[in-house]
Amino acid sequence: MARGQGSGWAPGGGARTCVAFALLLVLLAGLLVANLCVGSVAIPLGELARVLTHPEGTQTATQVVWGIRLPRLLAAGLLGGALGLAGLLLQTLFANPIAGPFVLGISSGAKLCVAMLLVSAAGTMGALSAWMTMAAAFVGALIAMVLVLAVSARTTLASVLVVAGVMIGYLCNAATDLLVTFASDANIVNLRNWSLGSFSGTAWGEVGIMALVVLACLACALALAKPMGAYAQGEAYAQSVGVDVRRFRVATILLSSLLAACVTAFAGPISFVGIAVPHLARRLLATARPLALVPATFLAGSVFCLACDLVARNAFAPTEVSVSTITALVGAPMVVWVLLRRERGDVA
Amino acid sequence: MSARVDAMATSVPLHVRGLCAGYDGVALVRDVNLAVRAGQVVTLIGPNGSGKSTVLKTVAGLIPAVGGEVVLEGRPLGQLSARERARSLAVLLTERRRPEYTTCGEMVAAGRYPHTGALGILGQADRDEVRAAMELVGAWDLRDKDIRRVSDGQRQRVLLARAICQRTPVLLLDEPTSHLDIRHQIDLLVVLRRLVAEREVGVLMALHELPLARAVSDWLVCVKDGRVLLEGTPDQVFGSKTMEELFDLRPGTYDPVTGAVRLPDVVGEAGDA
Numbered sequence: 257m258a259r260g261q262g263s264g265w266a267p268g269g270g271a272r273t274c275v276a277f278a279l280l281l282v283l284l285a286g287l288l289v290a291n292l293c294v295g296s297v298a299i300p301l302g303e304l305a306r307v308l309t310h311p312e313g314t315q316t317a318t319q320v321v322w323g324i325r326l327p328r329l330l331a332a333g334l335l336g337g338a339l340g341l342a343g344l345l346l347q348t349l350f351a352n353p354i355a356g357p358f359v360l361g362i363s364s365g366a367k368l369c370v371a372m373l374l375v376s377a378a379g380t381m382g383a384l385s386a387w388m389t390m391a392a393a394f395v396g397a398l399i400a401m402v403l404v405l406a407v408s409a410r411t412t413l414a415s416v417l418v419v420a421g422v423m424i425g426y427l428c429n430a431a432t433d434l435l436v437t438f439a440s441d442a443n444i445v446n447l448r449n450w451s452l453g454s455f456s457g458t459a460w461g462e463v464g465i466m467a468l469v470v471l472a473c474l475a476c477a478l479a480l481a482k483p484m485g486a487y488a489q490g491e492a493y494a495q496s497v498g499v500d501v502r503r504f505r506v507a508t509i510l511l512s513s514l515l516a517a518c519v520t521a522f523a524g525p526i527s528f529v530g531i532a533v534p535h536l537a538r539r540l541l542a543t544a545r546p547l548a549l550v551p552a553t554f555l556a557g558s559v560f561c562l563a564c565d566l567v568a569r570n571a572f573a574p575t576e577v578s579v580s581t582i583t584a585l586v587g588a589p590m591v592v593w594v595l596l597r598r599e600r601g602d603v604a
Numbered sequence: 605m606s607a608r609v610d611a612m613a614t615s616v617p618l619h620v621r622g623l624c625a626g627y628d629g630v631a632l633v634r635d636v637n638l639a640v641r642a643g644q645v646v647t648l649i650g651p652n653g654s655g656k657s658t659v660l661k662t663v664a665g666l667i668p669a670v671g672g673e674v675v676l677e678g679r680p681l682g683q684l685s686a687r688e689r690a691r692s693l694a695v696l697l698t699e700r701r702r703p704e705y706t707t708c709g710e711m712v713a714a715g716r717y718p719h720t721g722a723l724g725i726l727g728q729a730d731r732d733e734v735r736a737a738m739e740l741v742g743a744w745d746l747r748d749k750d751i752r753r754v755s756d757g758q759r760q761r762v763l764l765a766r767a768i769c770q771r772t773p774v775l776l777l778d779e780p781t782s783h784l785d786i787r788h789q790i791d792l793l794v795v796l797r798r799l800v801a802e803r804e805v806g807v808l809m810a811l812h813e814l815p816l817a818r819a820v821s822d823w824l825v826c827v828k829d830g831r832v833l834l835e836g837t838p839d840q841v842f843g844s845k846t847m848e849e850l851f852d853l854r855p856g857t858y859d860p861v862t863g864a865v866r867l868p869d870v871v872g873e874a875g876d877a
Binding site: 263264265266267268269351353478479481482485486488489490491492493495496497498499500538539541542543544545547598 | 661664665666685686687689690693694695697699701703704705706707709710711712713714715717718720722723724725726728731732733734735738747748770
């Protein structure tokens with residue numbers, strides 16, 4: 257047998273992966289600074305450095321940076337990464353390029369449960385704890401997920417799955433609207449703001465919870481990188497090389513639901529990030545190796561949401577638009593582009 | 605005694621005894637007995653829907669056996685962990701997934717799954733195995749090509765390399781030559797014979813094409829109506845008249861000796877008009 261002359265096979269594209277990660281990190285750093293500096297109160301770079309190193313000051317700049325912009329940009333970064341990662345997990349699970357937490361109705365399920373909680377509990381206890389909102393969103397996401405899985409068990413058609421997901425989303429939204437119609441005025445104000453999707457008004461306590469949940473999910477997703485790679489080659493094949501397919505599916509479902517729930521609980525429904533970002537990351541890296549793709553998708557999601565939030569805050573200043581508006585404006589054409597490109601690839 | 609058992613386990617890595625294979629506890633195929641020796645190709649033939657794939661999936665442990673047992677390297681399949689099983693038996697199924705942004709080399713490297721650590725990072729030994737497997741099937745030149753940009757014949761060789769680099773004593777192949785033209789079918793089977801000769805692997809496969817099955821196999825098992833109709837060396841099987849019964853052929857339409865097919869005369873309706 258012709259043993260390789262010394263070297264053996266080596267995965268290609270290592271340089272490309274490094275360049276892609278460097279690019280994402282540079283973009284991330286740039287956007288972090290831009291998000292801190294740009295806004296209704298402009299903060300020059302020199303002052304930003306001083307404010308960041310002296311958080312105890314009482315000037316406007318200090319309060320804007322520490323009280324408003326820093327928690328908000330951390331939320332955008334963490335939740336953007338969470339959305340990208342949820343999309344990647346769902347696309348792997350369903351072997352479907354346009355799967356995502358929003359398309360499959362999972363975000364809407366989470367939204368419905370949070371709305372129910374807001375309406376039913378707002379009267380009895382003042383402010384809801386962030387953990388309770390989170391838990392309600394998780395329950396909603398899981399219920400929607402179970403419905404989607406029930407559909408996917410009965411069809412092998414990718415299009416049917418997506419249509420079913422969109423319908424589940426509409427059903428949940430209709431139920432949410434119904435709830436809003438009969439809710440008291442005070443509750444509606446809260447609900448309206450939140451149901452548009454926004455990173456504004458994030459508190460430090462919430463950032464802590466987000467970081468805990470999202471980073472734990474990221475670590476779990478990295479630990480799943482090996483079976484993810486095998487699963488992408490086919491379910492039966494994955495089973496044949498030793499993947500416990502049932503356990504892998506359950507883990508993927510729980511992780512993506514938790515991520516989508518976290519986003520919905522703290523920022524409301526944010527569309528199209530989950531579908532578009534994994535494709536961007538794949539294209540940037542030109543690889544589907546999960547060990548590289550998982551962190552790259554997370555970074556790309558952060559970059560995407562930080563950029564969209566920057567636009568949402570400043571493009572129409574002093575009016576702020578919801579970040580979901582911007583992500584849809586950018587993300588929707590991107591999804592169409594991805595589908596067209598894939599179609600060409602399949603024919604070739 | 606135990607030395608003899610060990611020797612048996614290596615020379616006959618796969619035993620199938622009284623296997624009943626099917627779904628949800630209902631057997632589609634009953635009482636299959638097989639022994640696949642190292643360096644031997646055993647081929648299941650039979651009409652579509654006769655349950656060849658079901659037998660293969662059961663032997664691979666992908667679906668539970670309805671009855672009987674599969675013994676892999678001297679141990680019952682049920683006693684093996686998923687990882688142990690994957691180190692003893694590799695499969696090439698009919699799943700036709702072509703993942704995005706995946707090179708042929710990465711595709712093959714997936715076969716190292718049962719040998720790598722928790723994160724699946726390849727070591728030097730793994731990379732050597734990937735290269736050796738790709739060279740064996742003549743796909744080394746494709747290593748950096750996207751799997752979506754190669755022909756069906758090339759893809760099939762890549763998938764065979766993926767199974768080979770798993771380094772198992774047993775290979776299961778389900779219709780490895782379907783959708784290939786005759787040249788690529790022959791190429792693939794030549795590779796298979798080379799593999800069997802060089803690495804002493806035992807192969808169990810299902811094959812549609814009778815002439816190919818005859819040429820490549822050491823032992824043929826004919827499956828029909830949920831049972832084994834006939835088995836033997838290719839010469840024994842093709843020498844018998846059972847071949848016509850196996851495929852419900854009209855006498856004279858198939859010549860088992862040459863593999864020639866003769867179509868019955870067709871009386872056209874146009875002639876009457």
